Amino acid sequence: xxxxxxxxxxxxxxxxxxxxxxxxxxxxxxxxxxxxxxxxxxxxxxxxxxxxxxxxxxxxxxxxxxxxxxxxxxxxxxxxxx
Amino acid sequence: xxxxxxxxxxxxxxxxxxxxxxxxxxxxxxxxxxxxxxxxxxxxxxxxxxxxxxxxxxxxxxxxxxxxxxxxxxxxxxxxxxxxxxxxxxxxxxxxxxxxxxxxxxxxxxxxxxxxxxxxxxxxxxxxxxxxxxxxxxxxxxxxxxxxxxxxxxxxxxxxxxxxxxxxxxxx
Numbered sequence: 001x002x003x004x005x006x007x008x009x010x011x012x013x014x015x016x017x018x019x020x021x022x023x024x025x026x027x028x029x030x031x032x033x034x035x036x037x038x039x040x041x042x043x044x045x046x047x048x049x050x051x052x053x054x055x056x057x058x059x060x061x062x063x064x065x066x067x068x069x070x071x072x073x074x075x076x077x078x079x080x081x082x
Numbered sequence: 083x084x085x086x087x088x089x090x091x092x093x094x095x096x097x098x099x100x101x102x103x104x105x106x107x108x109x110x111x112x113x114x115x116x117x118x119x120x121x122x123x124x125x126x127x128x129x130x131x132x133x134x135x136x137x138x139x140x141x142x143x144x145x146x147x148x149x150x151x152x153x154x155x156x157x158x159x160x161x162x163x164x165x166x167x168x169x170x171x172x173x174x175x176x177x178x179x180x181x182x183x184x185x186x187x188x189x190x191x192x193x194x195x196x197x198x199x200x201x202x203x204x205x206x207x208x209x210x211x212x213x214x215x216x217x218x219x220x221x222x223x224x225x226x227x228x229x230x231x232x233x234x235x236x237x238x239x240x241x242x243x244x245x246x247x248x249x250x251x252x253x254x
Binding site for chain 2: 039048061
């Protein structure tokens with residue numbers, strides 16, 4: 001891993017068009033400003049990992065098994081939305 | 083907080099704008115998209131980055147749930163549901179970057195679905211409100227949007243949400 005030391009208001013550039021700037025350092029928290037093209041998504045890693053792990057839990061094999069797995073929930077939902 | 087909206091290094095010719103999708107301006111029906119629809123997730127979804135094409139289809143018996151099945155790989159499928167059926171006061175703020183990637187010009191074209199994690203019991207089945215699938219019904223482009231910074235739950239118990247309104251639907 002490349003390690004760089006930066007002060008407040010200093011930044012690094014990743015590739016040609018992604019800039020990460022140190023906005024503020026407060027105690028043990030660092031505020032970063034990220035400028036990137038819109039094709040690039042930026043997330044806090046733990047949030048991204050949470051999304052990923054929930055997707056893995058939500059995934060099933062063949063969709064033919066899904067109907068049985070839902071059990072009574074569809075009919076309960078139908079009663080509500082009537 | 084993540085700041086990704088500020089002064090993008092690359093300016094696009096048409097600047098898309100951020101969008102808030104709520105129950106009253108989203109496209110909704112029993113099947114928010116036609117029962118059999120191919121959707122293209124250009125970058126896949128987290129954990130399934132290699133799968134871009136899904137088929138979304140419904141079955142009357144499982145309404146309002148729908149199935150989302152990978153087109154090319156036989157063994158990946160999900161259960162999903164219109165987010166606004168799960169919770170009425172849901173809203174999704176889409177950053178301009180997302181509306182641009184989806185080519186989304188109007189709230190009316192947005193379909194918002196949640197992936198469902200089926201538990202061992204009805205009570206433990208949850209919907210992922212933090213990471214909705216947003217689909218532009220005009221071009222069938224979709225993206226799983228991670229609402230970083232929102233307090234929306236990844237595991238929202240559908241059954242619990244159902245409780246207060248089940249009685250309310252019975253009118254004299």
